[in-house]
Amino acid sequence: MESxxxxxRDNDYVLHTYNRNPIVLAKGHGLHAYGPEGQSxxxxxxxxxxxxxxxxxxxxxxxxxxxxHKLQHTSNLYYTAPCxxxxxxxxxxxxxxxxxxxxxxxxANEGAIKAARKYSFDRYGDGRAGxxxxxxxxxxxxxxxLTATGQAGFHQYFGPxxxxxxxxxxxxxxxxxxxxxxxxxxxxxELVQGEGGVVPLDPVYVQQVRALCDEKDLCLIVDEVQTGVxxxxxxxxxxQYNLQPDIVTLAKGLGGGLxxxxxxxxxxxxxxxxxxxHGSTFGGNPVVCAGANAVLDRLDDNFLAGVRxxxxxxxAGLEKLPHVAEVxxxxxxxxxxxxxxxxxxxxxAACRERGLLVLTAKTRLRLLPPxxxxxxxxxxxxxxxDEVLCGMTPAQI
Ligand SMILES: *Cc1c(COP(=O)(O)O)cnc(C)c1O
Numbered sequence: 486m487e488s489x490x491x492x493x494r495d496n497d498y499v500l501h502t503y504n505r506n507p508i509v510l511a512k513g514h515g516l517h518a519y520g521p522e523g524q525s526x527x528x529x530x531x532x533x534x535x536x537x538x539x540x541x542x543x544x545x546x547x548x549x550x551x552x553x554h555k556l557q558h559t560s561n562l563y564y565t566a567p568c569x570x571x572x573x574x575x576x577x578x579x580x581x582x583x584x585x586x587x588x589x590x591x592x593a594n595e596g597a598i599k600a601a602r603k604y605s606f607d608r609y610g611d612g613r614a615g616x617x618x619x620x621x622x623x624x625x626x627x628x629x630x631l632t633a634t635g636q637a638g639f640h641q642y643f644g645p646x647x648x649x650x651x652x653x654x655x656x657x658x659x660x661x662x663x664x665x666x667x668x669x670x671x672x673x674x675e676l677v678q679g680e681g682g683v684v685p686l687d688p689v690y691v692q693q694v695r696a697l698c699d700e701k702d703l704c705l706i707v708d709e710v711q712t713g714v715x716x717x718x719x720x721x722x723x724x725q726y727n728l729q730p731d732i733v734t735l736a737k738g739l740g741g742g743l744x745x746x747x748x749x750x751x752x753x754x755x756x757x758x759x760x761x762x763h764g765s766t767f768g769g770n771p772v773v774c775a776g777a778n779a780v781l782d783r784l785d786d787n788f789l790a791g792v793r794x795x796x797x798x799x800x801a802g803l804e805k806l807p808h809v810a811e812v813x814x815x816x817x818x819x820x821x822x823x824x825x826x827x828x829x830x831x832x833x834a835a836c837r838e839r840g841l842l843v844l845t846a847k848t849r850l851r852l853l854p855p856x857x858x859x860x861x862x863x864x865x866x867x868x869x870x871d872e873v874l875c876g877m878t879p880a881q882i
Pocket of ligand 1: 588589590591592594623624625626675679680708709710711712736737
């Protein structure tokens with residue numbers, strides 16, 4: 486069987502850094518993915534928030550292949566139209582001033598930290614480079630972003646870690662005020678902690694953080710790698726928090742399935758990032774930018790209203806399922822906490838057996854469906870989840 490062959494070969498040769506599900510995906514269309522032997526799956530993961538238009542959206546695939554036939558790469562020594570077009574559209578939609586293109590979320594966050602430190606260096610000189618992040622955050626897997634990630638579990642094996650990072654509990658403005666000192670240059674946060682369990686920040690707290698950053702001239706870096714590009718029902722989650730960040734990072738859903746990261750900066754931060762301060766061989770690649778432009782083509786106000794309507798339908802359905810204690814999240818970024826004794830990992834495995842792909846985050850089941858899902862897709866997923874949960878009894882504790 487093809488699946489067995491692929492899995493065995495992968496296990497033999499690919500470094501075992503991932504706990505993969507024991508299934509092979511060979512092709513897909515919309516919300517549906519198919520295995521080599523014809524297995525069919527309803528995908529509520531979108532490749533962890535990446536396939537915003539689902540699998541192989543026609544307009545997206547055509548835009549990407551048209552660009553691949555025209556010009557696939559040039560390096561950043563030359564100008565290309567897809568890159569400048571994407572940058573202009575991102576600035577217009579977010580109110581930010583300029584964009585740096587990277588290739589992943591972690592890389593975008595690295596760029597954000599560099600830009601914040603450069604702003605601070607130019608204005609205040611050396612020694613003001615500290616970045617405060619939140620406990621339970623996730624910012625990536627490179628050494629600096631791993632250090633920025635406020636989860637102790639990530640801070641082992643790979644030290645020495647970067648200096649200049651400190652962590653405070655989300656929601657506690659007093660602790661943040663105390664943590665800021667003369668060496669602090671930035672605060673970095675996710676508005677909905679994704680990997681940390683799909684936990685939205687309190688809007689009042691976010692405004693307090695903004696005010697503190699204004700008072701101390703700190704750069705507020707908002708990591709919208711997961712929440713951005715329509716995921717929460719607005720183009721940026723910042724819009725729902727009425728927040729204008731100094732730096733915002735995007736990645737996952739931006740390319741519709743191709744690797745891209747973006748650092749969006751305000752005019753004052755942009756001023757310090759001149760030639761030679763940052764770079765990337767692949768950043769702004771025309772094929773990848775063509776894919777991202779196809780995603781932006783789709784994400785008009787009408788589309789985002791549809792995302793919000795579908796999110797409300799999904800959330801209401803989840804809240805009615807058996808054994809559900811709480812539904813958290815924003816838009817199509819949802820976490821489900823079950824009653825004690827029901828493990829999200831068991832629910833995930835049972836859903837997979839029935840052809841529904843879902844995720845977990847910490848103790849929660851996590852849903853990140855493609856933004857193009859329909860009412861029918863939601864009903865299908867809820868029926869499967871209902872069957873799975875009806876068949877479960879909380880384990881003896
Ligand atoms: C996924 C994620 C990252 C890391 O993105 P990569 O593309 O895996 O490097 C960073 N921040 C947040 C909030 C994420 O969800």
